[in-house]
Amino acid sequence: MKTMEVRLNVNGEPKHWIIAPGDLLLDVLRREGYFGVKRGCESGECGACTVLVDGKPINSCLMFAAKAEGADVLTIEGLARGGVLHPIQEAFLDHGAAQCGFCTPGMILNAKALLDRKPNPTEEEVREVLAGTLCRCTGYRKPVEAVLAAAGRAGRKPAPREATR
Amino acid sequence: MFDTVEAFYRPGTVGEALRLLQSGKGRARVVAGGTDLVVEADRSIRFLIDITHAGLSYVRRRGNACVVGATTTMAALESSPAIRALASGILAQAASNCGSVQIRNMATLGGNLANGSPAADTATPLLALDAEVVLADARGRRKIPLPAFYSGQRKTASSKVLLVEIVIPAPPRGGRWSFQKLGRTESDISLVNAAAGLQLDSQGRVKWARIALGAVAPTPIRAVNAENLLVGRKADKAALAAACDEVAREVKPITDVRASAEYRREMSRVLARRALEECAALTGCSL
Numbered sequence: 001m002k003t004m005e006v007r008l009n010v011n012g013e014p015k016h017w018i019i020a021p022g023d024l025l026l027d028v029l030r031r032e033g034y035f036g037v038k039r040g041c042e043s044g045e046c047g048a049c050t051v052l053v054d055g056k057p058i059n060s061c062l063m064f065a066a067k068a069e070g071a072d073v074l075t076i077e078g079l080a081r082g083g084v085l086h087p088i089q090e091a092f093l094d095h096g097a098a099q100c101g102f103c104t105p106g107m108i109l110n111a112k113a114l115l116d117r118k119p120n121p122t123e124e125e126v127r128e129v130l131a132g133t134l135c136r137c138t139g140y141r142k143p144v145e146a147v148l149a150a151a152g153r154a155g156r157k158p159a160p161r162e163a164t165r
Numbered sequence: 166m167f168d169t170v171e172a173f174y175r176p177g178t179v180g181e182a183l184r185l186l187q188s189g190k191g192r193a194r195v196v197a198g199g200t201d202l203v204v205e206a207d208r209s210i211r212f213l214i215d216i217t218h219a220g221l222s223y224v225r226r227r228g229n230a231c232v233v234g235a236t237t238t239m240a241a242l243e244s245s246p247a248i249r250a251l252a253s254g255i256l257a258q259a260a261s262n263c264g265s266v267q268i269r270n271m272a273t274l275g276g277n278l279a280n281g282s283p284a285a286d287t288a289t290p291l292l293a294l295d296a297e298v299v300l301a302d303a304r305g306r307r308k309i310p311l312p313a314f315y316s317g318q319r320k321t322a323s324s325k326v327l328l329v330e331i332v333i334p335a336p337p338r339g340g341r342w343s344f345q346k347l348g349r350t351e352s353d354i355s356l357v358n359a360a361a362g363l364q365l366d367s368q369g370r371v372k373w374a375r376i377a378l379g380a381v382a383p384t385p386i387r388a389v390n391a392e393n394l395l396v397g398r399k400a401d402k403a404a405l406a407a408a409c410d411e412v413a414r415e416v417k418p419i420t421d422v423r424a425s426a427e428y429r430r431e432m433s434r435v436l437a438r439r440a441l442e443e444c445a446a447l448t449g450c451s452l
Contacts, residue, residue, distance in 0.1 A: 001168065002170075002171045002172065004172070004173060020167075020168065020170070021167075021170045021171060021172050021173035021213065022166070022167025022168055022169065022170030022173070022210075022213070023167070024166070024167070024203065043204045044200055044203075044204065044264070044265075044267070044268055047265060047267060050267055056240070056270040057266060057267045057270060058267050058270050058271050059200075059265075059267045059268065059271070061203070062198075062199050062200050062203045062204070062268075062271060063199060063203075063271065064167075064173060064196065064199060064203070064213065064215070066173035066175070066213075066215070067175075067199070067215055067217070069175065110266060110267070113266075128266065129266045131265060131266075131350075131351075131352065132265030132266045132267050132268075133265075
């Protein structure tokens with residue numbers, strides 16, 4: 001099989017990988033041990049494979065790895081710094097915003113891209129980006145609350161518990 | 166999945182991309198965002214030509230026209246002040262409905278057209294806006310009207326040429342616009358979509374009309390008979406209803422997993438009515 005080189009930064013670390021020209025970014029990242037990048041639908045519907053490429057969320061199942069040449073890729077593994085969780089991760093814990101956890105990396109990365117661009121989003125804007133990640137446990141309310149809390153919106157009361165099953 | 170691919174090229178210019186396309190002898194495919202191409206998983210592809218570094222990501226004014234580079238992403242379109250200001254923002258609105266935030270960061274305007282899907286959300290507003298597309302090949306560039314780009318269902322003029330630019334002429338002065346989409350969810354593929362434009366004279370008579378629909382024929386279409394019915398008539402409820410009846414006659418929908426042909430035909434009428442009513446309301450015309 002033909003191979004090619006790709007040089008990129010993953011979570012701030014320079015990487016030099018040998019890939020096949022038709023490799024998808026999802027497959028390469030998982031092969032290199034980034035298992036926080038989840039393999040879900042593999043057709044751009046579920047968002048479980050979301051990573052940030054140059055700060056923007058994309059579906060890594062739809063992106064050829066060769067396209068990431070020179071890019072800064074952020075996976076969920078790169079969000080905590082020196083053992084300290086990112087405020088969005090803390091907020092997800094505080095709000096019990098993860099159930100089975102499969103969609104959580106995608107949700108958190110989508111939220112990070114939003115908050116980096118828009119530190120004080122409306123609830124509608126939060127819902128708009130979280131819609132890019134399907135949660136089959138069906139719990140969106142707590143993630144929405146967590147993202148709004150992480151955005152530093154004061155005075156929000158926890159909403160009534162939602163039925164999840 | 167793409168283990169048959171032998172090389173991935175990232176040309177820095179359109180000329181280089183065209184040379185690669187030619188030397189690929191039919192086994193090379195152009196990739197921009199990749200959101201359709203990867204899902205399609207065509208195993209005959211040997212060479213991939215990524216055109217997103219070929220200088221085709223831009224929104225510019227040229228004379229009175231607005232020109233958009235083929236690899237401009239949906240996300241860039243929705244946030245572009247020029248596109249938001251153009252024709253009540255119908256193209257920006259269509260782009261913002263075109264899949265999730267992740268998809269919109271990858272998917273491109275040129276890709277949405279070149280993929281040839283009859284349900285492409287951006288094709289409908291572009292048809293209503295009389296957009297043209299610029300194609301490049303070894304001999305040079307030519308500009309053709311968007312309808313001429315579509316030769317059939319999922320067939321476009323782009324297999325041996327490169328779609329490089331979309332040209333949107335200045336819309337008529339005082340025109341009013343609307344984009345309507347019906348999907349399972351806001352960001353899902355359209356069951357039916359519609360775009361309309363109306364220009365009325367001081368007496369409330371229609372001077373100029375455009376009605377375009379998606380996902381109701383082998384290609385995105387304009388409902389020309391319905392447009393012609395409106396021109397010269399007062400934009401009242403009866404005239405709009407007659408035009409929408411004509412829309413329902415003009416569409417050629419199919420039944421698939423998402424909806425039946427009958428439902429699509431009826432929804433064509435409904436979306437056309439909503440679009441025309443929104444246009445008429447925006448002109449201050451009370452129905």
